[in-house]
Amino acid sequence: MAQLLEAAASVFCTTGYTAASTNAIAREAGVSPGTLYQFFPNKEAIAIELGDRLMHEMRTTYGEALGPVAPATTLEDAVGAAVDRFVDFNCEHPVFFALMHGPDIPGRIAEEHDALHLTLVSRVEGLLSAFLPDAPAAGITRTAQVCLGIYKAGLELILAHEGAERAAYVQELKNVLFRYVEPLAEGRALATDALATRP
Known part of the structure; x- marks a missing residue:
């Protein structure tokens, strides 16, 4: 099963979910289509299993x-x-971005991704609240949503670059996020009293 999931990840990254086929996944895994069907009835089942595993790991990461x-x-x-934690996860698992942000996400994965996104917004709100203790809740939510959009x-x-160029883009992303939030936080270090009230 692990071999098939690894092959599916490669195929989904290369062709996208819609263009991928069970035959291509079996070929990439070095097995017959019949062997693949012993584990998964169709392409969507493979994507769902892969998505479930990745989302579990992503929850641990965030x-x-x-x-x-x-x-x-x-x-x-x-x-x-x-940023480092999330980028490392996505660089190790590029299929996560391909499956979760593509135009053709299988239904159940889309629902789970939406739930994951809401939880992630909540966690970013918690982080921002520590630096913006006086900001209204609606403002924190907007800022969290914009941060995730920028990310x-x-x-x-x-993900489109490698090596030194990838590192340069990571630094640019950090700069953009910091420069967006920093004026709101007025450059303060983390407020101890805000930490005490964090959920």
């Missing part, structure tokens, strides 16, 4: 990336650490 921050942490350091756009550029 739990670590957006967990409690030490009181002396600066906004720039917090942004940098979160998604930047991630597409990052």
